[in-house]
Amino acid sequence: xxxxxxxxxxDITRAIVGSFLRQFEEYADSDVxxxxxxxxxLMAGKGLAAHGLKVLIVERxxxxxxxxxxxxxxxxxxxxxxxxxKVLEELGVPYEEAVEGLYVADGPHACSKLIGAACDAGxxxxxxxxxxDLVLRENNRVAGVVINWTPxxxxxxxxxxxxxxxxxxxxxxxxxxxxxxxxxxLEARGLIHTVGMGAMWVERSEDAIVEHTxxxxxxxxxxxxxxxxxxxxxxxxxxxxxxxxxxxxxAEVAQRLLQGVPVS
Amino acid sequence: MNKRLHVHLYPEHxxxxxxxxxxxxxxxxxxxxxxxxxxxxxxxxxxxxxxxSARKAALGKLAEAFAKAKVRNPTQHDDEFGPxxxxxxYESRRLADSNSKAFGVLYDGFKMAYILRDLxxxxxxxxxxxxxxxxxxxxxxxxxxxxxxxxRASFYxxxxxxxxxxxxxxxxxxxxxxxxxxxxxxxxxQDAMVVELERRFRGRFIDYDDxxxxxxxxxxxxxxxxxxxxxxxxxxxxxxxxxxxHWQEEVIQSQLESPYEFCxxxxxxxxxxxxxxxxxx
Numbered sequence: 270x271x272x273x274x275x276x277x278x279x280d281i282t283r284a285i286v287g288s289f290l291r292q293f294e295e296y297a298d299s300d301v302x303x304x305x306x307x308x309x310x311l312m313a314g315k316g317l318a319a320h321g322l323k324v325l326i327v328e329r330x331x332x333x334x335x336x337x338x339x340x341x342x343x344x345x346x347x348x349x350x351x352x353x354x355k356v357l358e359e360l361g362v363p364y365e366e367a368v369e370g371l372y373v374a375d376g377p378h379a380c381s382k383l384i385g386a387a388c389d390a391g392x393x394x395x396x397x398x399x400x401x402d403l404v405l406r407e408n409n410r411v412a413g414v415v416i417n418w419t420p421x422x423x424x425x426x427x428x429x430x431x432x433x434x435x436x437x438x439x440x441x442x443x444x445x446x447x448x449x450x451x452x453x454x455l456e457a458r459g460l461i462h463t464v465g466m467g468a469m470w471v472e473r474s475e476d477a478i479v480e481h482t483x484x485x486x487x488x489x490x491x492x493x494x495x496x497x498x499x500x501x502x503x504x505x506x507x508x509x510x511x512x513x514x515x516x517x518x519x520a521e522v523a524q525r526l527l528q529g530v531p532v533s
Numbered sequence: 534m535n536k537r538l539h540v541h542l543y544p545e546h547x548x549x550x551x552x553x554x555x556x557x558x559x560x561x562x563x564x565x566x567x568x569x570x571x572x573x574x575x576x577x578x579x580x581x582x583x584x585x586s587a588r589k590a591a592l593g594k595l596a597e598a599f600a601k602a603k604v605r606n607p608t609q610h611d612d613e614f615g616p617x618x619x620x621x622x623y624e625s626r627r628l629a630d631s632n633s634k635a636f637g638v639l640y641d642g643f644k645m646a647y648i649l650r651d652l653x654x655x656x657x658x659x660x661x662x663x664x665x666x667x668x669x670x671x672x673x674x675x676x677x678x679x680x681x682x683x684x685r686a687s688f689y690x691x692x693x694x695x696x697x698x699x700x701x702x703x704x705x706x707x708x709x710x711x712x713x714x715x716x717x718x719x720x721x722x723q724d725a726m727v728v729e730l731e732r733r734f735r736g737r738f739i740d741y742d743d744x745x746x747x748x749x750x751x752x753x754x755x756x757x758x759x760x761x762x763x764x765x766x767x768x769x770x771x772x773x774x775x776x777x778x779h780w781q782e783e784v785i786q787s788q789l790e791s792p793y794e795f796c797x798x799x800x801x802x803x804x805x806x807x808x809x810x811x812x813x814x
Contacts, residue, residue, distance in 0.1 A: 341721025348724035371728040477637020
């Protein structure tokens with residue numbers, strides 16, 4: 270006795286293509302495109318989508334979550350300093366207090382819960398999709414992103430010849446980590462000058478990154494470790510508290526910018 | 534020099550354990566001829582005296598000046614750069630909120646002093662006044678010897694700057710602190726490192742919101758006064774409050790655990806100040 274309902278291959282193909290295309294067409298024009306699906310990008314997306322905004326996260330890897338799956342030394346325990354454990358509570362992630370002010374959680378649990386929360390809030394994803402360039406409008410205001418399939422970027426241009434496509438949006442968030450890939454595109458055009466990562470000063474780097482999270486160029490907000498690269502702030506190791514709180518702050522800043530409220 | 538000195542203390546609102554009233558009383562007790570006053574935040578006072586439109590313009594200028602005063606590269610002296618929009622915005626937010634903390638940024642002490650000097654009322658920019666500004670901004674000064682910036686707890690100038698971040702970060706912590714930090718960093722356990730270092734070395738260095746902050750700052754205020762009168766803020770006696778501490782252990786010794794407050798030489802010098810002031814009548 271068969272368990273599953275009979276379907277043809279063509280039905281499966283049509284289901285995938287149809288669903289994908291509907292979403293792709295709808296998100297050719299979003300409120301916010303976030304480049305990078307790590308913890309800061311996910312937090313920013315979750316916060317914005319929860320307020321009814323149309324958010325697309327572009328992620329170059331097949332998997333979402335960036336480095337949030339594992340902690341130091343490839344061990345899958347992630348640590349947070351107070352008050353970042355409150356985010357874990359909101360996400361429903363169990364955690365333990367290691368010592369006063371330091372909390373530890375399972376990386377896979379924390380990461381999957383955050384991805385789930387972003388999905389629940391309404392964030393859509395374009396994974397295996399690489400950020401290629403920016404769409405610029407009057408006065409070089411950022412107004413979208415140019416993307417391509419990730420595997421295309423790994424092939425020699427001579428044999429691929431696959432042009433990218435553009436997505437429009439009101440605001441772009443650079444959540445690409447140390448690379449600050451989106452900001453670097455502006456830098457290549459001479460529109461901005463990044464400072465590069467500063468020296469190691471872990472005790473204060475988390476505060477500095479959250480505090481500096483914000484609009485770096487008209488239409489472009491920077492969050493997470495990309496903030497460190499842009500402003501030359503002290504770098505740090507795998508500390509996720511700042512990523513979560515920076516992402517939350519990016520959502521707040523983006524929301525205010527979209528409402529036309531000055532952030533300062 | 535006029536011994537009727539007016540010392541103005543400007544607060545740092547984030548430092549919960551910094552009591553300027555107590556500091557003011559301490560100065561008055563040590564040198565009764567000095568008039569001390571605790572004022573409001575220097576930047577806020579300056580800006581609030583301006584009209585709405587002038588305030589907006591002044592805030593923008595100040596924000597840009599502070600953004601330019603950042604030390605982007607600690608191994609490069611007097612680096613001239615055009616600050617990023619976001620850096621100016623950050624400074625603007627910081628200046629607009631006197632309760633903000635400036636963590637993770639190093640500023641050039643000279644540039645900071647120049648900026649703050651211009652905020653002091655014009656009639657008080659003379660040697661009858663000593664302005665001491667407490668700040669949570671971390672600043673440094675360039676050392677030609679090893680060609681890099683060094684973080685400082687104090688910068689004696691006009692105005693004098695005393696940093697509540699600098700007193701934590703500038704004097705070196707115990708050597709084993711750095712060995713342990715290196716080990717945790719190598720393991721990639723940054724969060725655990727911060728917490729463990731705080732736990733293991735608690736009390737052995739002046740920390741943020743340290744209950745001993747006001748007591749420690751008494752010595753730094755006295756160094757500012759010493760600099761004002763004698764051109765040298767420091768003493769070589771490690772038990773004197775005027776000792777130029779480079780290690781946290783030295784800060785604790787000179788400001789908290791010394792058997793006396795001032796060495797015989799500086800005790801005499803301080804007494805002379807009061808005597809001369811009473812002679813001047």
